[in-house]
Amino acid sequence: MIYLRLIVTNLRRHRIRSFISIAGIAFSVAAMLTVVTILQGAIGMFSGILSSDSEIIVFERNVSDLFFSNVPAAAAEQIAGWPMVLHADPVLFGIVSSADHPIITCFGVTAADARIRKATWLEGDRLAFAHHSDDVVLGERAAEFLGARLDDHVPIGHGVFHVIGILKTANGFEDGGVFMPLSSAQGFFHKEVTSSVITVKLRNKDDAASFKTMVKEKFPNLIGLESAEFTRSYSQFKILKATAWAVGGCGLLLGGLGVANTMIMSVFTRIREIAILRVNGFSHLQVAAMIFGESGVVSLLGAVLGLATGTCLLFILKQVPALHGYVDVTVQPFVLLIVILLALITGIAGALYPAAYAMRIRAVEALRFE
Amino acid sequence: MNPSTTQASSQNRIVVRAEDVWKSYDDGAIEVLKGANFEAAEGQTVALCGPSGCGKSTLLHLFGGLDSPDRGRVSVNGMEINRHSDLLRLLRHEVGFVFQLHNLIPDLTLEENCLIPTVAAGIDRRTAQARLRQLTDRTGLTHRLGHRIQKLSGGERQRTALCRALMNKPKILLADEPTGSLDESASAAVFELLLDIVATEGATLVMATHDHSLAERCDRLLEMHGGRIHEPEYAR
Numbered sequence: 001m002i003y004l005r006l007i008v009t010n011l012r013r014h015r016i017r018s019f020i021s022i023a024g025i026a027f028s029v030a031a032m033l034t035v036v037t038i039l040q041g042a043i044g045m046f047s048g049i050l051s052s053d054s055e056i057i058v059f060e061r062n063v064s065d066l067f068f069s070n071v072p073a074a075a076a077e078q079i080a081g082w083p084m085v086l087h088a089d090p091v092l093f094g095i096v097s098s099a100d101h102p103i104i105t106c107f108g109v110t111a112a113d114a115r116i117r118k119a120t121w122l123e124g125d126r127l128a129f130a131h132h133s134d135d136v137v138l139g140e141r142a143a144e145f146l147g148a149r150l151d152d153h154v155p156i157g158h159g160v161f162h163v164i165g166i167l168k169t170a171n172g173f174e175d176g177g178v179f180m181p182l183s184s185a186q187g188f189f190h191k192e193v194t195s196s197v198i199t200v201k202l203r204n205k206d207d208a209a210s211f212k213t214m215v216k217e218k219f220p221n222l223i224g225l226e227s228a229e230f231t232r233s234y235s236q237f238k239i240l241k242a243t244a245w246a247v248g249g250c251g252l253l254l255g256g257l258g259v260a261n262t263m264i265m266s267v268f269t270r271i272r273e274i275a276i277l278r279v280n281g282f283s284h285l286q287v288a289a290m291i292f293g294e295s296g297v298v299s300l301l302g303a304v305l306g307l308a309t310g311t312c313l314l315f316i317l318k319q320v321p322a323l324h325g326y327v328d329v330t331v332q333p334f335v336l337l338i339v340i341l342l343a344l345i346t347g348i349a350g351a352l353y354p355a356a357y358a359m360r361i362r363a364v365e366a367l368r369f370e
Numbered sequence: 371m372n373p374s375t376t377q378a379s380s381q382n383r384i385v386v387r388a389e390d391v392w393k394s395y396d397d398g399a400i401e402v403l404k405g406a407n408f409e410a411a412e413g414q415t416v417a418l419c420g421p422s423g424c425g426k427s428t429l430l431h432l433f434g435g436l437d438s439p440d441r442g443r444v445s446v447n448g449m450e451i452n453r454h455s456d457l458l459r460l461l462r463h464e465v466g467f468v469f470q471l472h473n474l475i476p477d478l479t480l481e482e483n484c485l486i487p488t489v490a491a492g493i494d495r496r497t498a499q500a501r502l503r504q505l506t507d508r509t510g511l512t513h514r515l516g517h518r519i520q521k522l523s524g525g526e527r528q529r530t531a532l533c534r535a536l537m538n539k540p541k542i543l544l545a546d547e548p549t550g551s552l553d554e555s556a557s558a559a560v561f562e563l564l565l566d567i568v569a570t571e572g573a574t575l576v577m578a579t580h581d582h583s584l585a586e587r588c589d590r591l592l593e594m595h596g597g598r599i600h601e602p603e604y605a606r
Contacts, residue, residue, distance in 0.1 A: 002482055002489045009477045276473045279436065280534065281462035281490030364436040367473065 006277075007293040010266060017262050018298060024258030025302025026309055029343050032248025033310030036335055038317070039244040041172075043237050048171045049107075051227035053114030054089070054199035056208060058215055061223040065236055066196050067093050073193040075219050079200060082214065084207040089113045090195030092185045096157035096178065101145060104156065105177040108185020108195070115174060116167075123150040124165025130181035137165040139175040159188065200224070248339075252346045255302065259295050259350030267291065267354045274358050275366030284359040291355040292348055299347025303340045307331075382411035385542055385574050386433055391442035392597075393428055402428045403439070404597030410590075412541070415568060415575040417585030420594035426578035429594070430544045433576060434467055435460045446542065462491040466535030466573075468564075470547035472527040474519045474534070480506075480526075481515040484534045491538050498537070505533040508570075509563060525556035532564060536571060543568055545577040549584065557581070 011018040050057045058079065060069040073090065080088040092108030109115055111130045119126075122140060129137060136156070138148055143166045148154045152163045156178060169175050186192050202211060208226055215224035231237060267274070274287055282290075311331060388408040394401040402425040410416045418426045431437040432444045435451040443450060446464055451457050466487075467473075474483045481502065488498035506512040509529040519527060528548060535543060548564060549557035561584050568575045577588065585591045593600050 001495070002478075002485050005478060005482055006475075009475075013477055272473070273475055276475065277486065277490070279434070279461065279467050279473075280487040281458060281538070282486075283458050283490070286490060362436075364431045367436075367469070 003290065003293065006290055007297055010270070010294060011297060014266065017265060021258045021262040021298045022302045022305060025255040025299055025343055025347065026305035028248070028251035028255035029303050029306025029339055030310035030313060031251040032342070033307060033331065033335065033339055034313050035247050036244045037314055037331055039240055040332065040335065043231065043240060045171050045173050047227060047231045049173055050197065050199060050230065052199070053118065054201045055205060056200040056202065056211060056224050056226055057230050058198040058200060058222050058224045059196065061221055067095065069196045070191065070194040071196065071198055071222060073195065075222060076195060076198045078218070079198060084202055084204065084211055086201045086203045087112065088198050088200045090182060090198050092182060092189065092191060093196040094185060094189040098146060098154070098156050104142060105173055106185060107174070107177055107179045108182040109179055110182050115169070115179065119167040119169050122166045122168050126165065128164050132162065133181065133184045133187070134159070134162050135164045135181065136161040137167055137179040138163055139177045140166060140168045141175040142178055157188065249342070252342050256346035256350040259298055259347050260353060262298065263291060263295050263351045263354035264357070266294065267358045271361055271366045274361050275363040278361065278363040279367070287358050288355040291358050292351050295347040295351035296344060299343045303343035306343070307336065307339065382413055384409050385412045385447050386410040386576060387445045388429065388432065389443045391432065391439045391444060393425070393432065393439050401597060405442070406597065406599050408599055410574050410576055412574055413572055414590060415565065415588040416577070416590045416592060417588040418576065418578045418592050418594055418599070419580070419582060419585050424594040425597060426594055427546050430546050430576065430578055433542070434465050434544050462487065463538055464540055465542045465544055466538070466540035468531050468535045468543065468545040468548045470550040472531040474527060474530055476519045479516050479518050480511060480522065480530050483519060483530060484537055487534060487537045493538065501537055502533070505536055508567060509533055524552050525560055528552060528560050529563060532560070532567065536567065539571065540573060542574045542576065545575060547579055548577065549581065
């Protein structure tokens with residue numbers, strides 16, 4: 001109890017300084033939470049594109065990015081014919097641009113693709129898809145930022161396309177994308193008779209392992225991965241996750257420096273007080289525990305405040321139309337745990353030097369000269 | 371100096387001893403103690419008098435294990451303080467300090483300040499509270515338990531410091547000018563209390579003071595000058 005009082009008393013004694021430290025950790029935690037959660041959401045959405053009505057994705061082995069993957073059309077046809085396969089849909093990904101919008105994701109799909117079959121069509125008729133090579137279907141958000149309506153002709157990349165439908169999906173990427181017939185996309189992106197991936201739905205999920213083995217045997221240049229497996233191993237996702245954690249980590253590092261500064265000042269301004277504790281029997285470890293306790297309280301308060309701020313921020317971002325589908329306000333428990341742990345570790349690391357300094361204080365000198 | 375002049379005359383066991391103790395500061399530029407000898411027996415009250423800078427506080431710090439001598443031996447209860455664990459045991463159970471400046475933590479209450487040594491020593495809260503109540507009853511501070519140090523008078527602060535020093539029932543009380551910051555009446559009151567409590571607790575008091583009138587009321591009065599300790603003729 002006295003321990004806690006000593007900790008709290010000292011933090012209250014320098015309220016502004018303590019608050020700045022707490023705010024530093026809070027902003028770092030909020031930034032980390034926001035960046036990581038948005039990124040997790042983006043990864044989730046991308047995974048969602050690949051796993052819509054499918055369990056396995058087949059793509060070119062050892063490619064760094066699915067946009068560079070080339071899967072022969074013949075492979076898609078063969079795989080579709082395997083007895084364990086319910087359906088296999090080739091999908092071609094491409095990036096196109098239009099006036100004022102440098103990046104629009106384009107999906108080259110067949111009429112049988114789940115994205116076309118299962119989406120909510122706001123305008124147009126799904127049965128009309130893929131009848132003409134210049135037909136496109138726009139995601140709701142793409143239609144919005146392109147200012148396009150049904151039957152309009154919109155310039156996309158180097159071509160002009162006829163809008164035959166507008167659909168709505170729960171996926172932000174798809175909502176902001178353009179869907180065109182696979183053959184049109186192959187011509188448009190100069191990738192004749194290839195697709196980027198094949199999304200595969202099996203008759204029986206238990207056949208996943210044998211399916212992957214067959215892919216390896218029949219198509220040595222291709223690889224088949226289950227959706228969860230793909231999310232874990234895809235290098236782009238790894239890079240994105242690492243970047244998010246690194247950005248958040250840098251934020252926490254700055255927060256940690258703030259804590260270190262506060263704790264150093266805290267120790268320097270009460271050398272005499274620490275000497276008094278030593279004279280009254282406090283050990284080096286008890287003094288250090290007090291300093292770590294203070295930084296721990298700062299970090300914990302910062303983490304709680306940061307989590308609250310970050311969640312509010314995510315909630316606000318979720319309301320921004322341009323970010324529709326990108327932001328998932330549901331913070332994953334492991335993200336929560338890691339953020340709190342990192343905040344505490346940062347706080348403790350920030351108190352290392354101050355604690356070491358406090359432990360070295362010689363009571364006799366502090367009492368004599370201060 | 372005749373070492374016998376600083377020896378305890380009591381038949382009781384010697385609890386504080388300094389033998390040929392030397393201590394200097396600034397790499398030897400300031401020599402404070404030059405072969406000082408000292409003994410205090412269990413239950414004795416000993417006053418160390420002398421001008422500022424003569425080494426009174428230094429000697430008390432050596433007895434409390436806060437500093438170590440350049441040469442010579444210092445032992446408390448027959449034990450030389452060489453290791454950190456010894457020092458902790460000494461500070462937690464063997465000695466209590468009272469300083470000229472009360473050295474209390476101003477933002478804590480009287481009660482919290484007094485409980486600090488018990489927290490350090492790991493004494494359970496109930497025992498600590500009972501002891502605190504006993505001491506504050508004796509020092510007339512019970513009604514001030516929940517008050518912060520800033521709200522207390524000088525005399526009350528020094529009485530609080532006395533309570534804190536005695537919380538863990540130390541065998542030796544080291545008091546460095548305990549009434550030096552008080553006015554005459556408060557000084558007399560605190561000193562009376564000090565002597566009374568020390569007698570009741572059966573503790574040994576080693577007190578550094580400028581005030582001869584207070585020093586004369588102790589069992590023994592020693593004077594320090596030239597880095598050594600003398601027992602003046604008038605005090606024998």
